Structures are given as structure tokens and as C-alpha cells.
Amino acid sequence: KHSYIKYNDWETIADWTSNMATKHSDLVSRIEIGNTYEGRPMYVLKVGQSSTAGPAIFMDCGIHAREWISPAFCQWFVKELVSRYSKDEEVKNLLTNLTFYILPVLNIDGYIYTWTTDRMWRKNRSPTSDSNCFGTDLNRNFNISWCEIGSADIPCTEIYCGKSPASEEETKNVVNFILGHLDSVRAYISIHAYSQMLLYPYSYTDELAPNSQELDEISKGAVAELSSLYKTKYVYGPSASTIYPTSGSSDDWAYTQGIRYAFTFELRDRGKRGFLLPESQIRATCKETTLAIKYIANYVLSHS
Ligand code: 0X9
Ligand code: ZN
Numbered sequence: 481k482h483s484y485i486k487y488n489d490w491e492t493i494a495d496w497t498s499n500m501a502t503k504h505s506d507l508v509s510r511i512e513i514g515n516t517y518e519g520r521p522m523y524v525l526k527v528g529q530s531s532t533a534g535p536a537i538f539m540d541c542g543i544h545a546r547e548w549i550s551p552a553f554c555q556w557f558v559k560e561l562v563s564r565y566s567k568d569e570e571v572k573n574l575l576t577n578l579t580f581y582i583l584p585v586l587n588i589d590g591y592i593y594t595w596t597t598d599r600m601w602r603k604n605r606s607p608t609s610d611s612n613c614f615g616t617d618l619n620r621n622f623n624i625s626w627c628e629i630g631s632a633d634i635p636c637t638e639i640y641c642g643k644s645p646a647s648e649e650e651t652k653n654v655v656n657f658i659l660g661h662l663d664s665v666r667a668y669i670s671i672h673a674y675s676q677m678l679l680y681p682y683s684y685t686d687e688l689a690p691n692s693q694e695l696d697e698i699s700k701g702a703v704a705e706l707s708s709l710y711k712t713k714y715v716y717g718p719s720a721s722t723i724y725p726t727s728g729s730s731d732d733w734a735y736t737q738g739i740r741y742a743f744t745f746e747l748r749d750r751g752k753r754g755f756l757l758p759e760s761q762i763r764a765t766c767k768e769t770t771l772a773i774k775y776i777a778n779y780v781l782s783h784s
Contacts, residue, residue: 484556485762487548490520490592493584496555497523504562507575514653517606518589522653527561528579535784536579536664537777538739539671540654540730543618545590545601546755547673549747549765554584554671556766557773570774578781579664581657586650587618600755604650608635609643616642619670620726621651622733625684630726641728658734667741667780668734669773674754675723675746676714678703678772681735683719683744684727691740692718698741698779706772710764712748719744741780745769 482488482496501510511524528534541554561580564571585591589605603615613636620631623645627633631641646652658665680695682688689695699716706714715722719731723746726732735742748757748765757765 484552484559484766486759487552487762488555489595490585490588493551493555494523497525497584500525500558500562507562507565508558511581513583513657515649516587516589517604517649520588522583522586522588522650524657525558525582525584526579527558527582528575534578534664535666535780536581536661537667537669537780538581538583538658538661538665538734539669539773540583540586541671542585542591543587543670543730544672545587545594545603546599548594548755549673549757549762550671551585551591552762553747553766553769554582556762557770558582558584560770570778574774574777574781578777580777581661581665583654586654588650590615602638603640604648606648608640610635612636613640616640616648618648618650619672619730620728621646621648622655622728622730624729624733624736625727628727629684630724631728639726645728654730655733658737658739662737662739665739666784667776668731668739668743669776670730670744671747671769672744673747673757674749674751676712676748676750677723677746678714678716679719679722679731679744679746680717681719681732681742683723683725683729683732686718686720686725688718689735695741695743698776699743701779702772702775705775706768709768709771712768713750741776743776745772
């Protein structure tokens, strides 16, 4: 049975996407963007008052299979939007004037594998040139400085970049969706765990992004909002120097497609439980993160 304060398995999440679209058909529709390597449909929930063709925000969760708090957050955020639409002027204003595209689990095959076989699995589940090793790191597979830094062309590593840029079905489906919506998508937000960080481009180089000052200001505001609830400490900054350099990541790719507001969140905690964040922390983590995302959404709305 689905719960916002538990980790849900994929089947439960898939049913939930269908139910949200049915029960809240005025605000939510479900879009299939293609299949995973193992053939499962990938779903994006489009949330907003469908009449408006305004700006849009794309958010992905669950690129990395073991980061269970990430899909939990995407589910929570959709619930927050639909349940507060009629009672909360801020949410009403957001949903009237912009569209959220929310991908609750990007790496579905990997997510299922963490439930059935290996809780610490990170990558997707496609075969590689090494018959002993499976999986590409989808956050190294995008076509931006592909396989140059903070990634490896060795299939058995956790940061394997894949056999070519966007070689993976999951990557291709996201790329095609974004390219098809480039006229409206103003922000790309990728949700990971853990470390309590808010990162903005670039990650593939130490150079500062053209609007890095603006991204820094937004991050400062978003982190202030997040911390206002439970005093959770976050650091923010350019990804390469704040966490470590990576190439082929989704945020840098989106940014170089012209999406000027690109962010990666690393949610709770700072390492005590790490990827095994207890269910008792889902509610607080989702509540504080919601404040940060709303802050970014309000900024994007008033600057587009
Ligand atoms: O290594 C990663 O992909 C991210 N850390 S995680 O522990 N969730 O795997 C960090 C990504 C930093 N790079 C970008 N923001 N591009
Ligand atoms: Zn991650």
C-alpha cells in the first residue's frame, strides 16, 4: 500500500502515478517518455493547470538506484502541489502560471534491483562489454564532456560512463523529452542523496557558469528557506568545487541546452545513515526540501 512516509517499491509507485492522474485529472496527467533497458515504461507527471502554456520546471528523482529518499521526495512534492492547490495561494499561483514535469524514478530497473537483490546498487542494469559487470552510471552518461572527468570507461566501476554519450535508454528518453520541451523548460532540478548540498553548474569544469552569480543567489535563498524549518545545514556552490568534478551529468547537460536554472540537490543526511536514511526522516526531509523547491520555482516564475 502506498505511503508518503515509507519507501515504496516500484509497482506501488507506478500504481500511484496512475492514481494521481485519475484522481486529480484537473491538475495531473501522466506522460510515458519511453522504456527502460528492461522494458518498463518511464513516467513523467505533468502537474499544473493545463490551460496555461507558461514556463516549466523539470525535476528528476532516482537517477541513482540506492538513493531511496529521492523518489520519496518526488512523490511527496506532487502530493504537496495537488493537496494544497485549493488552500494555499502560493501553490495556486505556481500551478496557475507554470508547469512541473516530475519524473519520480528515472532509473527504474536499478531501483527494483535495490529492492530485490542489492540494496547498494547505483547504476542502471544494462549489460556492458564486460560480461561480469552490469550497469552504466546514468549521471555520467549525458552528452556533456562525456567520460572526461570524475567518470570511468571501465564497466565494473560505479562511475562507468557507458559505451557512448546517451547510450542508455533511460538517458535517451530524458534527453528526447527535454529537447521536445526546450521552448518551455526553464529549470532542471535533479534530486540525489546524500550530503546536504545544493549544487549548480558546472561540474565538468572549474570555470564559472555565465550566470553563476545568479545561481549562487538563488541557492542562498533556497538553502535559507530549507534550513528555516529544522535548522538542517546545507552547503551550496558550483558542483565541481563544492562536491567533486563529474562529466556527463544531467544538470550540466540541461544547462548547456540553454536551461539557465539547473540544480542538483543532495538530500539528507551527511553520512551517518547515508543511503540508508531511516523512514522516520522522510517527512522532515521532504518538508524542508519542498520549501527550497518552492523558492526556486517562485524565482523562475518571476524571472521568465
Ligand atoms: O556522483 C554523483 O553523481 C552525485 N553524487 S551521488 O552521491 N548522489 O552519486 C554528485 C553529482 C555532482 N555533479 C553534478 N551536480 N553534476
Ligand atoms: Zn546520486
